[in-house]
Amino acid sequence: MLTVSLTPHRDFLPADTPDQRLFLMMKIKPQAEAAQSRPSTTFAFLIDTSGSMYENVGGMTKLEVVIQSLKKLLHSGRLTQEDRIALVRFDDQASTLINLTPATQIQTIESAIDQLTKFSGGTVLSRGMDQVLGIIGNQGMTSRRALIFTDGQTIGEEDCRQLANDFAQCNIPITALGVGDYNEQLLDDISNNTGGQFGHVVPQKDLPHQILITDFPSYIIQAYQQAQNEVINNIKLDIQTVKGVKLAKITRVYPDQAEYPLLNPPYPIGNAAAGDDTIYILEFTIDSRTSSRARIAQIGLTYDIPGLNRRGEQPPLNVVVQFLAGQGTVAQVNQEVMGYVQQRNIAQLASDATKIADKDPNKAEQLLETARRLTVKIGNDDMLASLNQASDELRKTRKISSNTRKTVKMGSRGKTIKMEGDIDEQSSLDETIRNITGT
Template sequence: MTDDLDDLRAALKTAPAPEADAKARAMQLAMENFDRLNAPLQGSADAPRSSEDRHKAAPLNGVRRMFHNLTSRPALAATTSVAALIIAVAVILPVADLRIGSPTVAIAPPKAEPTPPIEPVAKTPVTEARAPDPDSATGGTASSVAEAEPPVAPTVATGTDAPASVEVAKPMATVTATDELQRRDLGNAASTLAQSQPAADAEAPVEMAEEAAPVSPAMDGVLLDAEPRLRAEAKAEGDTMAFLPAPATSAPDAVAPPVENTEAYANEAPNPVKVTAEEPVSTFSIDVDTASYAVVRSSLTGGYLPSPDQVRIEEMVNYFPYAYAAPEGEAAFAATVSVMPTPWNPGTRLVTIGIQGALPKVAERPPLNLVFLIDTSGSMEDANKLPLLKQSLSLMLSELRPEDQVAIVTYAGSAGEVLPPTKAGDRAAILAALENLMAGGSTAGAEGLALAYQVAEGMKADGELTRILLATDGDFNVGVSDPDGLEAYVAKQRETGTYLSVLGFGRGNLDDAVMQSLAQNGNGTAAYIDTLSEARKVLVDQLTGALFPIADDVKIQVEWNPATVAEYRLIGYETRALRREDFNNDKIDAGEIGAGTQVTAIYEVTAPGSEALLNDPLRYGTAPAEATAGELGFLRLRWKAPGEDASTLVETPITGAEPASTETRFAAAIAGFGQLLRGSVYLGDWGWDQAIGLALANRGEDAFGYRIEAVNLMRLAQGLSN
């Protein structure tokens, strides 16, 4: 007994202070249960002694009887149980959920002697709340509502061996929208769990912590329709569970996650129309890359339109060879200018500037030291990546002279030299090294570049050219913590005479932005290889132009005459724009022209007074200059001879009398093709039919089928656009 009292004292000391209202309710419930609990000690359980009789008893007898009863072990056990009940109820009531379906609370007092069984208190039925009929204009109730099961009252065990229990009266709970949602969610969860069990367990009942009140079929149908409203009502009642969606009634089918596309492209917003009186000078670097056209072709033949950032119009135009006039004498290149009406806007004209590089004889070119820097990371395992790369480089070997040297450096998780410098005449050794390449690991691109430059440095000799040809999908993911630092490193290496060109392979993770940056800073070119035919075009037909530059840092500047040109816009070259002052600064890097290479640039110009003008004249603007012999503008070209620090300047007027040719009209069709893909706002009603017709009418000589392929790509794009 002493132990029991000590336990009770400890419980009283550690119990938290109850709230006043909760304490009052608990005390009332405890007193009612105390009367029922002590009924067997005061008389028959069937006829408990009334309160009135107790008041009539003699005070002394009452005190003696009370003392006797309280000091007996059964009574003491009962008293201890009631005290424990008071403490537990006072603590639990402030936080217990008294709604329908709350779990039973069992309170175990200190071990005591069994007491005689006591009749349970009659249960009070609770009626299920009626849900409003959504079809009723007055918000009536459903016609059939089932009675809910009464709540299970907490039980008080009088000992571990005592079979009897006392049910404590519990306040009646009101069924709310939250209660009904909990009932439905619990039922749905049980249904889902049962459906997910194997067939052998289908008959086994699902054990649940609490039993949901049954609802008639009619009521259940109403609740199915009213569930969104019930959740809103439950949320208004402050129940946080109402914010959660109802459990799914069936497990969803497994869906494979989509393959992530991590492609990145270097591009800018299209050049705007500029007012000549405000900004008469346009300056940019040339661009001989062709990667964008091949990427566009890959997208269209794959059955989808390219995104606008994949389309660099100057690279699409420069993809095709043009029959421009060749330079005379010792000149490095020649410029050809032509003017024609704009196909998509009769109120403007197109001014096309074509540059043709000189093509030296093969016997006159110096020996070549070539380092193949090959990405063999895990991302290169696709058939259109490393396998196509091997075939492409094998084609290239036929264009090398026996005295040229080839080395192979690979990089994946780490970089390594697969083939030391080997004469191109030893084709078997080079082909064997290529064939043994396997894809796997991450992409340590920075480490690979460093090793390639180290190998190239060891191959150099006076009078020879040294080039690095990087073949990759552009997915550099190891060792490139500072992209700007990588670009600066490549730019520094070009000062040693080792240039870097880039070949892109594959789709899905093609990092065109990195490829463009490396090629531009490395004084090389960027191409994309999507087919073996493209590999032959780039690495066989155009190899000389890609590896043997005839002019470095080539810049173009056009000054437009405000008297004859009120507005102009440059089509393409958004990523090659230069400031006006950069033109005369020989420290500013620009693009290179390879042997036999053509470069094309197209302006759309608008004459003063034309209905096609897009800008209103300034009220206080500068008066237009007088026409100078009918000139539209003045063309300036600046470039450096390879290895030289000082530039050379060439100037020529644009008179407007230069006739257009089949070559320039086909170039205009390709410029229109690119603008259609980018969704240009300057084309008006001009569309795919007009672009296809213009290209077909000016196909000209097409020895390798490049131009008819472009027409077919336009037709594909037209079909995909509808």
């Protein structure tokens, strides 16, 4: 049901060398029978109903935009009896306006949507997240997803992050969308830790990664289509390593980026869509080893195929590395693997730059320039536009504006480029990154 391949960034590593890193590319792709199935979907919408949601943007209040968008989804013709919707709202309190209901019960769901305008108050996101988890956390054999729409700063950020970890353990991606003066770092963390997406909604679109508020209905429909296309769900990764080898990081690098928390094995790593690869980079740290050919880890996968009402299991795959004496034989790297590693590095460099820009604009500028160089080599034009905007602002004002900061963070984790060719100047760029970030 699932084709899996493993490719290390090097075929050989130097022997008797401490503190080494191995980057292992794992590609997974649904096979024909699974790819042709159609999963049911379970979608929970968590909508901010705090007082600021009644502010006008482009001729409508933010809440009116949400209401219109949800109703357009219901009337899109893309939902069936097997697709279910729940609607939860939050301000300083939270309540479930409608529990999981077949999406074809349009009138019932629209009545619940209309109730969104009956509430107002402060902003406590965690209360809404808790209710959503209670609704969809125990749903099996279905493509599950939560979508948050908010415009404010919330009380209880750490409660939100802990709940995001609970969502991650249940393998439920969160799409976190913000408009106005929201906490982009929190929404970035929530979506990233769950393997979801982060969106910056704007009244006027200046950069490719932004979501124009008038396009919001289409965005929600596309998010639902993506869930319908994820024919493999609830993928869990089990890794057994030998002594002296540790798993340091799991990052999905294609079709978009997410770094999964290493909480409790087996590690939930999201879903896989039909028709294309889903690609991960597994990063290992390796202590010094003598010259030998050795198995350093064993990898297993389990997953659900909701459209076939079946569970699958991948037979264990061995990660074998040849350790050789001397440096001359180990210099060659796999450019495809390193291309994805570099795209991961771009996201980290951009995030670090936005965090330190106010305190240390010179270092932020250096980080952005390195990210720009990598982005040019890889050919991600949309990401390059965001980085150019941030670099220009930093040079002119010695700061990065809130709007640009949000767009850069969203763009750095947005749709990535599928790697096929070589990346020039690889060694010099690697050295630059190590000097700046220690990576």
